[in-house]
Amino acid sequence: MPSAPSTPSAPSNAAAASEPAVDPELAAERAHLRAARAALELMHGDVVDTETPLIVNAGTDSYWDNKFFQWAREHRAEVLLDQPKIPLFFGRLDCEPGAVFDGADHAGRVLGPDGEVDRLYIGRRHIREPDGAQLVIDWRARVAMPFYRAGPADPQRVLVRRRHGFSHEPGPDGFVDVTAYEDEPVSGAQATATEGFSDLVTAEIERPRSGPMRDIVATIQPDQDVLVRAPLDTTICVQGAPGTGKTAVGLHRVAYLLYAERSRLARDGGIAIIGPNRSFLQYIRHVLPALGEVFVQQLTFPDLIRRYYPDHALAVHEEETATVTVKGDARMAAVLRRALWSGVGVGDDVEAVVYSKGASRFRVPDYEVREIAAGVVETATRYAPGRTTLAQRLAHAVLLRMEQRGGTPDDRTQNAVARSAPVRRILNQVWPQRTPEQVLHRLLSDAGFLAEAAGDDLTAEEQKALLWRKPYRSVKSVRWSEADLVLLDELGELLEREPRRGHLVVDEAQDLSAMQLRALGRRCRTATVLGDLAQATTPYASTSWQSVLAELGAGEASEIVELTRGFRVPAAIIEFAARLLPSLQPDLAEPVSLRRAAGGLRITAAAGSEVTAEEVLQACLRIDEEGGHAGSIGVIATDAEIRRVFDLLHSGPTRSALDKAGLTPAMLGDTENALEHFRLVCVPASLAKGLEFDGVVVVEPATIVDAEPRGLNRLYVALTRAVSALTVLHARPLPAELAARS
């Protein structure tokens, strides 16, 4: 939602909120908003008032048809509710006559200042009059695309693009109102390619941040729009420095795909978002509902995988780095394959099949059984179907004997033979029944079995890291780790292929292991992959997007795109954080900050041997003061240190001072909806990824670096969360990598 600039500038015809009566254009825009609001109310009423017939015969088809209709209606009613703070439109296009409406249908053709124009209002959803006339067009519609892409170089038949500014708070009628507008001539004599952004877009980019993430639908930029509207058939991978809008693009892409490809996605199993942790999902959770999409699954990877193994007992302790690193490595796929198939083989001891029916006995000689089995072993690609095929082939051989003796066996007989004891005996010998749990249990507890399956793929050290120190006695008693669930999933796929479904948007994808990517890849036809290699903090993170796409199985139909314009971090702060880049990912470009605000970067040495509560308090109060007491503040320290900081802030005189300033502290991860209800949030460094705060205090960078193998990457994440101000507090010397570049 754009906020109104206080003094809109040329080439706009902007009108300030204080003088609405004198500007007929503004009055007309307000009238259009009222008309749209009234029409939306009618649309909502239509849905609510339509009766759904009551069908009580549970279990019948008509009962379920009826139920789905009822749900769809409830959903539609929810979508059509007018939200007090979400304007019904945010822009307008005046196009050449005939560009949108054809001769017969010119309901949207109006008289502009220089003659007739085709006029469209662009908003978050379609709104129409009862007679069908469109008052607002959904931003996702094809005709709305020029709003995002047209410019003097390629006007796309647009004459003028108008952007609207709105009041921040609802007025007396309970809703926000139009307070300003700004016109950009796109074609014609007045159109000139302007450098930078219009005032309303600038105001939106510069606005102080508070609370959870908001949509950017009014100000999506052309390069972002290309990604948002990319076809469903391609997997796109977006590499971008912190704050370049990757998450925003991913979320708007979901909304777009649900509009443009709704029925195809519904048929293919839908669309879901995979985020790095639950705090992040909380942070983004309002964006899609604001765009009218209330039913999109938003999950972390562990939550997603856990859904497939709801009854498996989970390990309580975290695994060692060396163990999770091997378990996440792509080589594990080959190890698991060998482990699973190691029991399959046709030995000389395989005997004949002798099947008895009544007084008759049908015999398939041992050499023929061995030949059949060897043929199936050679051609099978998956374990379970291969086993079934062998049973059927053996049964078929028996059936041929029955026919030779004048019988007329049918399919049912063949199935009965395939399930019979003589055939099962051969199966158990040649192709034993296996579950993923049995195979993994043995692999992680039996050093000999592991060594055989590992072949040359894993070193002795890596095999040692995999073996349980204290093996579980039985499969049933195992407590599986998160990494184990991914291995079980891979085994499950080797046993029997799962059908692929819909589309996944994977955020912070740089942190996923090869095995996790494989698990995601087999669950979707295509994906949108978002991330930043420089922000990779897991020990098993990928080092290139090419390998991420390969593990995902994205194949040829994929594309890697880089975003370089930063919407979050001011230039001074990004320049400081980017000093780390040569040590992290030297080939990545430093982002170009789009923010004009200078951005307060302050580096403060603590007076004593450790950063005190008073020093954190003063840093927060100063940021708050400079930010006009409006934005959010995040205090980031290592997971261990942040508890101490929180306890200090939360008690005694520090707490009173913070309460007085309206900055009662909350702890991210502990306090429910901390990002929504508290302006000051203590953030464990491990949860900072993807978040942003108006002001940020980073406590003791050197300790963040020392806390984990990829501590430098973690520090880069922490330093790039600030929209307006960053204060770095340190008692220890700053990490050498942060020294100024010459």
Ligand SMILES: Nc1ncnc2c1ncn2[C@@H]1O[C@H](COP(=O)(O)OP(=O)(O)OP(=O)(O)O)[C@@H](O)[C@H]1O
């Ligand atoms: N076109 C835009 N107009 C206005 N604001 C934008 C635009 N694109 C992105 N932003 C804002 O920039 C900020 C950063 O966006 P986002 O969180 O999507 O970046 P990111 O690349 O995912 O960052 P990170 O790598 O840190 O996760 C957000 O506040 C977002 O709303």
